[in-house]
Amino acid sequence: MKNRVAVIGAGVGGLTCAALLAKAGLAVTVFEKNERVGGKLNWLEADGYTWDTGPSLLTMPYVFEGLWEKLGRRLEDDLTLVPLPVTCRYRWTDGAVIDEDAAFWERPDVARFLRYARGLYDLSADAFLHHPLDEWWRQLRWRNLSKLRHLPKIASFRTMDGVVRRFFGRDPHLVQLFNRFATYNGSSPYATPAAFNIIPYVEAKFGGWYVKGGLYNIARALERICLELGVRILTGCEVQALGGIGGYHLQTNLERTGPFDTIVCNQDVLTAYPRLLSEHPTAARFQRTHLERLTPSISAFLLYLGVAKTYPELSHHNIFFSDDYPREFHQLFTEREPLDEPTIYVAVHSKDDPERAPAGCENWFVLVNAPALKADCRVDWPSMAQEYGDRIIERLETRFGFGGLRDAIRVRRQFTPANFETRYLANAGSLYGFASHGVCAAFQRPKLQPDGLRDFYFVGGSTHPGGGLPLVCLSSQIVADKILRQHTKRRARG
Ligand SMILES: Cc1cc2nc3c(=O)[nH]c(=O)nc-3n(C[C@H](O)[C@H](O)[C@H](O)COP(=O)(O)OP(=O)(O)OC[C@H]3O[C@@H](n4cnc5c(N)ncnc54)[C@H](O)[C@@H]3O)c2cc1C
Structure with missing residues (x-):
């Protein structure tokens, strides 16, 4: 019995599931709207600098070791994981410093x-x-x-x-x-x-880790494994509608294709319902139970800086805390405004991987939390991004002692919540689906296998168990196991 699987999205969730299903012999096609795989785990290079544009820290490495084992390979043959003796250096405006070691x-x-x-x-x-x-x-x-x-x-x-x-x-x-x-x-x-x-x-317990060459190597390795296992990966191919009887047909920007017996959807659940499943009876229920009741998670404003100088006081990962944390979260979740005095996260991968910046230079990844975009009153990020980025750089100069930083910047790129929304179809630009607010938060996440949709599964950060690379990878492993169990049962029945 055939089982043709369509995976919508080549984020870590989609690639992991595709690899596991192909390893078990299923015919898998992956559709990715962007020109490159990886989703939020992605990559940027300019003038001799390279940046991981999304995840910068790997936790729970055993999850990836376990995945590689399931794929019949050794992780160390594909990736070099580097333990960080100081997972993060925390600094405050009063001069206090704590190293998480x-x-x-x-x-x-x-x-x-x-x-x-x-x-x-x-x-x-x-x-x-x-x-x-x-x-x-x-x-x-x-x-x-x-x-x-x-x-x-x-x-x-x-x-x-x-x-x-x-x-x-x-x-x-x-x-x-x-x-x-x-x-x-x-x-x-x-x-x-x-x-x-x-x-x-x-x-x-498990420490903080870096991947030599960049965390994007995880996406590159998964893509390579998928291709070796015979997965078809179509990039620049956005799935725009889903339909069909006796198998799913997909309408993409390029063609109508199918039928597929199983759909694995790595698109954010919150945008998948209105975009792909709007005709389905379950969409209205999802709107009532989730979209109207739960709070989107936070988004981020990012600067990727090529800095022509080295700063010995910086560790690989650094947090520069704001003076008023409750106000920061009030602005993020109640006022839904960009933060005036944000906590600033700076990751400098070139500290442990000098090849990621020219000699004597550093590749800064600067992140501040940003509110998810509001439907009724949206922050106009494209027009304010330059000035907002300037304010963050000024804050690092004046409040944390990085005098002359502005003059040392050779390359500057930025990424806003609006970019997350359009590039990855992330609901309201949020990074992790819903915020985990309220006692039942963990149990209200959208299900991996939604009711009423036969052979349709969600994987990724907006579903169970949650966001972040290891959890996304686990969601795909749970789903692949479910699909394979179902497949075996049907094959046994003939
Ligand atoms: C700035 C930032 C920093 C982060 N830091 C960390 C960190 O340090 N450590 C960590 O573990 N995690 C971190 N995360 C979280 C982590 O990146 C995500 O949880 C994870 O990468 C999400 O993977 P995913 O597969 O669920 O979804 P995504 O990465 O969103 O992938 C979904 C893919 O589907 C594609 N797609 C969507 N809809 C369609 C469609 N209709 N047709 C075709 N393709 C479609 C998208 O283009 C995308 O490629 C960070 C995230 C961000 C953004």
Whole structure:
């Protein structure tokens, strides 16, 4: 029995699923609207500088090792992962500096917090991260009963900030540092449930990693593996409509094609419903239950700077905190305005990979959080991007001691929430689908296999288990397993 699979989108989610299905012998075609694969994991080069335009830090490397194993390969043959002794350097305007390194995680106050967060991990990580949402509770078996003592931590009505304050209340720097982990899935620490304090534990346990040559090498490697396994990858090919009886047909900007037995949709769930599934009866329900009720995650404003100078005070990853974190999240989620005094993240990959910038120079990746675009009152990013970027550079010069930075900039490119919306079809330019706000946040994410759609699956950061490279990769592994189980059952039935 044939199983022709169409994968819509060649982000990490789409490529991972395509590779796993092709490895099992299915005929897979990937449709990607942009000229290059990778989605938000992408690449830019100019004048001897190269930048990863999206993800800059790899966490949970075991997820990728596991994926490569499933593909019958060794990760080290395709990618060189480099552990970072300092995952991040945090700085404040009062001059305080904290390095997130092994000694930091061993501090008695931090170690006490990690013991609490480990309970969250022990109870939920395997069940939640490796299984579909509607099946995770089945993983809570009798043999795991001892872990159930941590249930109150998960089912707590407290926010991440509420618990972080209980541990570090007298140290505002540590409160801000730990609250920042809410932004790993595009959310506010003041509205995200305490269960998400699992994030710093995961970073402490598995460390922060760089991929030699750039994180984009993950996309390049997945593309190569897909091609070796016989996957057809069509770039510059946007799927615009979906229909058909007795198999799905796709209308793309180039042609009408099909039929396909199975659809794996790596497009943001929130834009896929209105664009691809608007005729389907489930679309109206999704509109009511998700689009109208839940909050989009944050977006980002980015500067890619080629800097003709080196700054020894910078680490590979750096955070320059704002003085008023609650106000920052109020602006992001309530006022929905660009931040006036943002926390600034600067990643400099050339610190550990000098080939990524000319000699004596650095490739800066500068990110500040930005609000998702509002439907009724949109920030006019294209016209304000230049001036907004200037303000960020000025803030680094005047508040954090990078005098002369502006004059050292040889190359400057920028990317705004409006670009995320048009280039990757990300809903409202948001990076992770919905923000994880409210006690039930994790359980309200759109399902991997939506009700009422036969042989149709979502993968990627806007569905379960969430955004970020490892979680996206896990979503695709769960979906590939489901498709292959279904395929085997049908083949057995003839
Ligand atoms: C600035 C930034 C920084 C980040 N930092 C990190 C980090 O440090 N570490 C980390 O782990 N994660 C990070 N992330 C998150 C991570 O990049 C994403 O969670 C992940 O790459 C999303 O992958 P995906 O496959 O779900 O979706 P996407 O990357 O969005 O891929 C979807 C693909 O589908 C294509 N597509 C959509 N609709 C169609 C259609 N109709 N037809 C054809 N093609 C279509 C899009 O063009 C895109 O290529 C960051 C993200 C950004 C943007």
